[in-house]
Amino acid sequence: RSRSKSSKRVSGFDMAPPASAILAGAAAAAVTAVWKVRTKMHGVILLICTRKDQGNGQVPGATPAI
Amino acid sequence: CSRLHTKPSVSPTLLLSNMYQRPDMITPGVDAQGNPIDPRKIQDHFEDFYEDLFEELNKYGEIESLNVCDNLADHMVGNVYVQFREEEYAAKALKNLSGRYYAGRPIIVDFSPVTDFREATCR
Known part of the structure; x- marks a missing residue:
């Protein structure tokens, strides 16, 4: 089917998300980071949660899990 | 689709999930x-x-078939199925499209088991 076009089509490929979406994602990441820090103050669970970040599973200053 | 469909490790067909978004996708006609x-x-x-x-898609090899689901129901909405002539073309397209965006949304691309769209039904 032929159709006339008044203007050149703009490709949607590699069109990045709007800045607001990126900022929302960054804010969500920041909340996650805060959550991780807070869990460090709650004993056993915090050791598990921070294992991935700390590498050796030890949180500086924390009492070892029983 | 709520069913667990198998994803082949290689196929001439790619599925680009929910890629097409109708302008009236929220409410039909508006x-x-x-x-x-x-x-x-x-x-x-x-x-x-x-x-x-x-x-x-034509940059990656000869296309056999290109199907877009432009339905408004949830099932398969906006899914794009592209079948290339050769599996290697599909593999090249998969590699090149992964991690990219289309109209501000990430492109979700996988191999699809569909090779004959006349017989393509959700089983």
Whole structure:
């Protein structure tokens, strides 16, 4: 089917998300980071949660899990 | 689809999940602001998308078939199925499209087991 076009089509490929979406994602990441820090103050669970970040599973200053 | 479909490790067909978004996808016949949309504009929007997609996918190899689900129901909504002549073309397209964006949304691409669209039904 032929159709006339008044203007050149703009490709949607590699069109990045709007800045607001990126900022929302960054804010969500920041909340996650805060959550991780807070869990460090709650004993056993915090050791598990921070294992991935700390590498050796030890949180500086924390009492070892029983 | 709520069913667990198997994803082949290689196939001439790719599935680009939920890639097409109709301008009246929230409420049929009206745009996001609630204004009526001329059906011709919806058709032009679809054809622009189809051409844009075809031009990009055609870079990776000869296309056998390109199907876009433009339905408004949840099932398969906006899914794009592209079948290349050769598996290697599909693999090349998968590699090149992964991690990219289309119209501000990430492209979700996987191999699809569908090789004959006349027989393609959800089983």
